[in-house]
Amino acid sequence: MKKEQVVNCQFSVWYPIFKKHTxxxxxxxxxxxxxxxxxxxxxxxxSGSDNNTQQTHTNNNDSDAExxxxxxxDETTTTATAPExxxxxxxxxxxxxxxxxxxxxxxxxxxxxxANWIALNSSLQCQSLSDIFLLFKSSDFVTxxxxxxxxxxxDQDSPDPAINYELVLRKWSELISGGEFRCFVKENKxxxxxxxxxxxxxxxxxxxxEQISHAIQDFFSQHIQYNFLDEDFVFDxxxxxxxRVWLIDLNPFGQVTDSLLxxxxxxTSGEVAHQQEGPAFRCTNSEVTVQPSPCLSYRxxxxxxxxxxxxxxxxxxxxxxxxxxxxxxxxxxxxxVEVIPxx
Ligand SMILES: Nc1ncnc2c1ncn2[C@@H]1O[C@H](COP(=O)(O)OP(=O)(O)O)[C@@H](O)[C@H]1O
Ligand SMILES: [Mg+2]
Numbered sequence: 001m002k003k004e005q006v007v008n009c010q011f012s013v014w015y016p017i018f019k020k021h022t023x024x025x026x027x028x029x030x031x032x033x034x035x036x037x038x039x040x041x042x043x044x045x046x047s048g049s050d051n052n053t054q055q056t057h058t059n060n061n062d063s064d065a066e067x068x069x070x071x072x073x074d075e076t077t078t079t080a081t082a083p084e085x086x087x088x089x090x091x092x093x094x095x096x097x098x099x100x101x102x103x104x105x106x107x108x109x110x111x112x113x114x115a116n117w118i119a120l121n122s123s124l125q126c127q128s129l130s131d132i133f134l135l136f137k138s139s140d141f142v143t144x145x146x147x148x149x150x151x152x153x154x155d156q157d158s159p160d161p162a163i164n165y166e167l168v169l170r171k172w173s174e175l176i177s178g179g180e181f182r183c184f185v186k187e188n189k190x191x192x193x194x195x196x197x198x199x200x201x202x203x204x205x206x207x208x209x210e211q212i213s214h215a216i217q218d219f220f221s222q223h224i225q226y227n228f229l230d231e232d233f234v235f236d237x238x239x240x241x242x243x244r245v246w247l248i249d250l251n252p253f254g255q256v257t258d259s260l261l262x263x264x265x266x267x268t269s270g271e272v273a274h275q276q277e278g279p280a281f282r283c284t285n286s287e288v289t290v291q292p293s294p295c296l297s298y299r300x301x302x303x304x305x306x307x308x309x310x311x312x313x314x315x316x317x318x319x320x321x322x323x324x325x326x327x328x329x330x331x332x333x334x335x336x337v338e339v340i341p342x343x
Contacts, residue, residue: 001152001154001163001252001253001254001255002153002154002155002159002217003067003150003153003155003158003160004230005023005230005232005233005252005253005254006109006149006150006153006162006252006343007161007163008228008229008230009109009233009250009252010108010109010163010166011025011027011106011108011109011166011168011236012027012166013166013229014250015027017227018223018224018227018247018250019047019215019246020223021219021246022225022245022246022247022248023104023166023170023171023173023248024099024139024167024170024171025099026093026095026099026168027166027167027168027169028088028092028166028167029164029165029166029167029171030084030089030107030165030166030167031088032090033083034085034088035165036215037083037133037144038133038137038142038143038146039086039146040145041173051070060070062190066166082162083128085211087127087284088129088283089129092129092132092167093127093129094124094129094130096127096128096169098170098236098336099169099170099171099172101127101128102125102126102171102173103125103126103128103170103171103172104124104125104126104145104170104171104172104173104187105124105126105132105135105136105167105168105169105170105194106168106170107136107142107145107163107166107168108145108149108163108166108168108253108339109144109145109211110141110144110145110227111124111141112124112135112136112139112141112142113139113141114139114140114141114217115134115135115136115139115141115142115220117133118134118135118138119131119134119135125172129320132167133244144164145165149163151256152254152255152256152334153254163337164332175196175238175244176241177198177200177247178195178200178204178205179203179238179239179240179241180195180196180197180236180237180238180248181193181196181212181236181238181239182194182196182234182235182236182258182260183216183220183234183235183237183255184234184262184267184279185220185224185225185231185232185233185234185235185253185254185277186231186232186267186268186270186273187231187232188225188226188227188231189214189221189273190278190279191215191267191273191279192262192266192267192272192279192280192281192282193216193279193280193281193282194212194259194260194261194262194271194283195260195261195282195283195284196236196260198261198282198283198284199284199292199293201284201285201286201287202283202284203285204243205283206283206285209281209283209327212239212254212281213245213279213281215239215243215245216237216239216245216279217278217279217331218245219237219245221237223247224247228250230253232253232255233250233251233252233253234249234250234251234252234257234343235247235251236248236249236250236251253267254315259279260282260283261281262282302312338340
C-alpha cells in the first residue's frame with residue numbers, strides 16, 4: 001500500500017465522485033487550533049456553550065433542589081477551562097442543522113468507533129460540537145488519522161503528502177449491522193465480500209448469500225468499477241430493507257483496513273480471486289462462531305460506566321464508601337509521616 005492510496009481514500013476525495021450513491025454529508029476544514037486541541041492530551045473538558053437551546057432547557061428543569069449542593073470540598077481543585085472556537089462552532093451547528101439535527105462525525109478517514117462507550121447515548125450520534133469533541137478526544141482511531149495516517153505504507157522513504165484535515169459530518173442514518181458488507185477490489189476486480197460485523201450471526205445473510213452477492217456485484221459494475229482513482233481499494237456498502245445498495249466508505253487496500261473474515265495474505269496472493277467465478281463471499285455462519293466485538297478492548301470496565309451514568313445506585317454508594325475509607329487511610333498515613341521526628 002502506497003501513501004498515495006491513503007491520500008485517495010480521504011473522504012473529500014471520494015465523496016464528490018460517488019455522491020449520488022452515498023449518505024448526504026458536509027465537509028468542514030479543521031482549523032489548526034482545533035487540531036491542536038484534539039491532539040492535546042490534557043484537556044478533555046469541553047465547553048457546553050454550543051449545546052442546542054433545547055438541551056439547555058431540559059437540563060435546567062430539575063436544577064432547583066440541587067443548587068446548594070457542593071459536590072467537592074476540595075478547594076484546591078482547579079477546573080480546566082475548555083478552549084472555545086466560536087466561529088468553527090457556529091459553522092458546525094449550521095451544518096448539523098442542514099443535515100437534519102443529528103450527524104455521524106468522522107475525520108479524513110476514520111470515525112471514532114472505538115469511543116462510542118463514552119457518549120451518554122453509547123452511540124456516535126452527535127447533535128453538537130461538544131458531542132463530537134468528546135468522541136474524537138477519546139478515540140485512538142481519530143488520533144491515528146491525525147498523528148500517523150501513513151503508518152504501514154510501503155513507501156516510507158518518500159515524503160509524507162500534505163494533508164488538509166477535515167471534519168466530515170454525515171446525516172445520521174440508522175443502519176442495521178446485518179446489512180453492512182466490506183468489498184475488496186484488486187486490479188479493478190471485485191474479489192471478495194465479507195459481512196462487516198462478523199461478531200454476529202445473521203440468519204438472513206446466510207440464507208440470501210447469493211442475492212446479496214449479486215446485488216453488490218451489480219452495484220460495483222454499474223457505479224464503482226473504473227470510477228475510482230486506484231485499481232486496488234476496499235469499499236463498504238449497506239444493503240437497505242428494499243434491497244438497494246449504498247456506498248458507506250472507501251478504504252485503502254492494505255493492512256490499515258480490517259480484512260474481517262478474510263486475511264490480507266489471501267487477498268493479496270490472488271488465492272481468493274482464482275477460486276471461483278465471482279467474488280468470494282463470507283459471513284458468520286452459526287452462533288458458535290460468534291466472536292467478541294473488536295472494539296471491546298477500548299472500553300472501560302462496566303462497573304465504571306454504571307458509576308458514571310448512575311445506572312446502579314448501590315454501586316455508586318459502594319464506590320463512595322470505598323473512596324472515603326481510602327481517603328481516611330491516606331490521612332492516617334500522612335499523620336504517621338508527620339510523627340516521624342525530624343533529625
Ligand atoms: N451516516 C451514518 N449514520 C449512522 N451510522 C453510520 C453512518 N455512517 C456510518 N455509520 C456506521 O458507522 C460504521 C463506521 O463508519 P465508517 O464511515 O466506515 O467509519 P470507519 O472508516 O472509521 O470504520 C459503519 O459501519 C456504520 O455502521
Ligand atoms: Mg473506513
